[in-house]
Amino acid sequence: MVENFLAGTSALFGDPFTVAIFVFGVVGGMLFGAIPGVSMLTLAAILLPFTADLEPAQGVMLFAVIYCTGTYGGAITAILFNIPGAPENAPTAFDGYPMTRKGQSGKAVGAAVLCSAIGGVASALVMMAATEPLANWAIRNIGPPEIFALVFFGLAVASSVGGRTIWKGWMSVLLGLLIATIGQDPVGGINRYNFGFTDLAAGIAFVPAILGFFAVSEIFVQAEKKATGQFDAPKVGMSFPTVLELWMHKFAVLRSILVGFFCGILPGIGATLAAFMGYGEAVRWSKNKEEFGKGKLEGVISSETANNAATGAAMIPLLALGLPGGALTAMMVAVFQMHDLEPGPLVFYNSPDLIWIVFAAMFYANLSILFIGLIETKTILYLLKIPFQFLAPLILLLATIGAYISRGLVLDVMVMFGAGILGFLLRRTGYSIPGIVLGLILGKIGEQNFAQGMQMVHYDLGTYFSRPICSILIVAGALTLAAGIYRAFSPASNSA
């Protein structure tokens, strides 16, 4: 492995043009991740046609690097403005933004930089060591029933975060699941709930909904505070987390690496569920659960470690099995195909050089997050000094473009502002925005895998429990729900 890695490193840094592409990917991924309204996917989509002129290794490497640094870039706006750059950065905003409100933005961004780098590097190392065996294990043990069970467990955990009562947590998740049923059903392609709008046949897109629930609703909350004279400008904090603070969270980092890596291997799940699960597990294991959501460093550390830990893992099904885990890895399949290559087991034998250049590039891209991230952080923090009345229209306009640009539908802009108003009202009445968003994101994945799983086991639910991973996840989700039901009816949990 070491020889291959060194060979990949020398191929990467031995050619000035390849180095230039690497640097472009690192900086571009961070920038596009950090600009509200656009994302690493926007950059990848723009660059896709140009990769035809590159060497296959350069093209695939560029996308892999953008994936690593773009996943980190979205954390910056999540922390500073409550605008997650991508769905996988949404949990980072839960505690990152309250930290900014408390004047601890430097600490939050510093932790995001460091933990993204740690999660990404750890993931890259495991990817290098174990892509082939892990892929073989995954193909034998992970199928639709396991993915459905993981979604069930993820939703059960999500309902315990954010709502004023467990009932409101559940209602939030169910609302998200209900919104996710809008559009074609994943099995028969039958239109559901399009209310006469043909554009709704494609469903509610995640990006407008997330921008609405987080960014637009936040603008409305701040506008309300301005109008009622309660506005308190966020304080700029330049102090970074100390080594001791980070060392105190070593178990959270380790746990999030494991959670992130496991989620990353699963096709279609990837970094988003990884971040939510990383956050959820941090809450579950914490002794001071009530501090989450109010600016707890561990919240930022857990979600940012987990989402970057998923990046290396997401390459495993892609490279070893030819299965893309998400939108960006699907674009990487297109890059392979442009060069008459097919990702899959044969790529390890036919193009080992390409594989090791990509592995080395991902390793160094994650290290770059640490150095470039720390250098740029202080500059970015000065954005907070811009008066909010000037920042708000810029954020709203960028969010509008971000919502419109992916599908070219004005309806998506309407959906975003509708989600903004809904988010504003639901936040005021104690519902959970993270719960709604996770329900929305996982709803379709859950339904699709449930349907496939049921067909697979001939509608015998008992077969689910004969699959070890599936039964563990279902039992864990059921226990989480049972604990919630107990608390819902227990006088001790409800006394003032």
Next chain:
Amino acid sequence: MIETVVWSLIAIIFFGYTFEFNQPIEIYKFGATGWPRVIILLLLLVTAGNLYHHFKYGSAIQKGRVGIAETDESPTDYSNPATLAKIIAILFTPFLFAYLLKPVGMYSAAPFFIAAVIWLFGERRWKWIISITILIYAILLGLFVVTLNAPLPQGNVSPFYDFSGFILKMNTLLQQLW
């Protein structure tokens, strides 16, 4: 009580609509309605639970709940009608902007939207409103039109459509210079 009525109405409306797509799927026993109907049933159950909780324990935060931001819970004084009017204006200005995107287009509507938001957020110095509007508009054009060539809504009503055409023509000329 209002909450319960709203949630029940959502559940009833969504359940009613399931009959519009209640078609069998040959390869899948539960059809297109199975999944949404289970969600609706669960939503009704949880809504009833929420009502029970409200009557028994009130609307206080349950012990052990996590992730509730303090800013979401702060009480707000709406006794002044001007404050309420301002909030309503802030909530609906973006909708008006979104509605105008199709006929007017992004290039013509954006400057007015930017200026309106700055004004609604309390800025009253006209020099600042105009200069910040120009700056944000320049960022919009520089980043999304010149650099990314992003296809933004152009409008379909004259003279707004013509103005969008003019901006795009200028962009093409600029690109040719490179």
